[in-house]
Amino acid sequence: MQIALYGLMCVLLIPFVFPTWWMLTSSVKPISDIFAFPPDLWPRRFDWTTYAKVFELQPFGQQYWNSAYIAAIVTAGTMIFSSMAGYAFARIKFPGSNFLFTVVLLGLLIPSEVTIVPLFQMFLGWGMINTHWPLILVPIFGAPSVFATFVMRQFFIALPGELEEAARVDGLGRFKIFWIIALPLAKPALGAVAIFTFLHSWNLYLEPIVFISSRNMFTLPQALTQFTDAYGGAMWNIQMAAATMTALPVLAVFIIAQKQFVEGLAHTGLKG
């Protein structure tokens, strides 16, 4: 019975892990072996120059930096703004808070795909086309951050109020209560918000191809599709090398921290 279960799971695993294996091995195959028949599970010859070529064909280091710093700013900004708003909507009584919460929640119904045309016009008017501003501002305030605000609010609502009351008696102001008492308790929710915000920014594709037009400003998802020869044919081994460099660091972080990763997402996602 146990062996049957292991067997079933191993078969089911193939489409989940084989693409990553194929990406890694194909990234070091010479172009002549890339469509070899029968397919090679292990490269018959190694060509490590594919990795150098990635940097020759594109300003890949610059593009890597673009994606990394944009994702860092979006993640930090979303964590700050969504935890502040989530805390206020959950714990502070102020006139109109329910109405304002409804206004923010409306953002969940409006993915940026719906508003991409006016967003393009707005950023065009502000002279921000072919800059990274749209890739930072739209995610920080759009649907993903609204979801983050919702998640943080649900978390703060469930916190017991005694600690805050004690802090108030001691004369702490709202900001200090938020910063010193509530926020440290919210680490699991913040962790989940950080993970899905980072992945969202890291994967963004429609916004970059609408807003960004010069190679030096490209983000990784955009850059990955650019490794083609003079006839528009894909240079598969170089593309796989670029894909490997894009995928591997995040995958490594995930495998090291997978427990916090998975459990954080599970516990936050459940409280919908």
Place this chain on the structure above:
Amino acid sequence: MTTATTPRKRPFWTIERRDAIAGYTFVAPQLIGTVVFVLIPLGLVFWYSLHEWNVLANSFNFVGDANYQLLLRDPQLPRVLTASAIFSAGLAVLNMSLALLLAVLLDQKLRGIVVFRTLFFSPVVVSLVAWTIVWSFLLQNNGGINGFLQMIGIQGPNWLREPGTAMVSVIVVQVFKNVGLNMILFLAALQGVPKELYEAARVDGASAWKQFRRITVPMISPTILLTSIITIVGSLQVFAQIAVLTQGGPGVSTTVLVYYLYQQAFQFHYFGYGSTLSILLFLIVAVLTFVQWQLRKRIVFYEN
């Protein structure tokens, strides 16, 4: 606490007033950001949809409901909506059932189960375009998948270039990418079902399948509904996968609504008609979300 020592003279800065200031300050960045980058653009997209606007010709004329008339007559639109419906329905059904199967398997008490959980989840953290490009490479006519099929004597189709298989490919690539998320949510829900229920059922002689149908499914139905909302609304936003794998083809067989809207607005420069398509997308998302929240009230058996 100044109020306690001087009870007759209430200070201007009462707790209520301070809280109000703090509350507005705390929500201000998110609120203003959402208004500027989400709600105002939604208003603008409706305004644009009432105009004939060709960026190249630099024309912007009020035309009333002409774009909506065009929407009804657009011969491509039924095919685009069909493609969207097939994609979303196929994705939701495959994703939810595979996620549930994997969650049930991962819920077994087996050695090394965490390794399996990690591996099934791993595509979620792989860059979306990297994942899609690798599958595009695998699905080429002379690519890896057809190579392996040929080894066992099967002539595989040209997956991304034939109408039937192109749609299946796009769905399957997306399912394997993201099913790990729903799997984890289901797994957490399964682990929250009280074990006594199963023991009682076993005493009554209920089969494993009956236990699954009568205990597991009702107990995790809130999670099933929540994840189905997220999955279907998410599936309507699919863009990168289509752009990388098929560019909407062959023909328009994989041109989903977002991809069509992108083509109309940013490839053909019809901003007015593109905005009309945006309104259609918004209405579909809104109606689906509303219907599912209504269903949530009716059919969910158990909610904590």
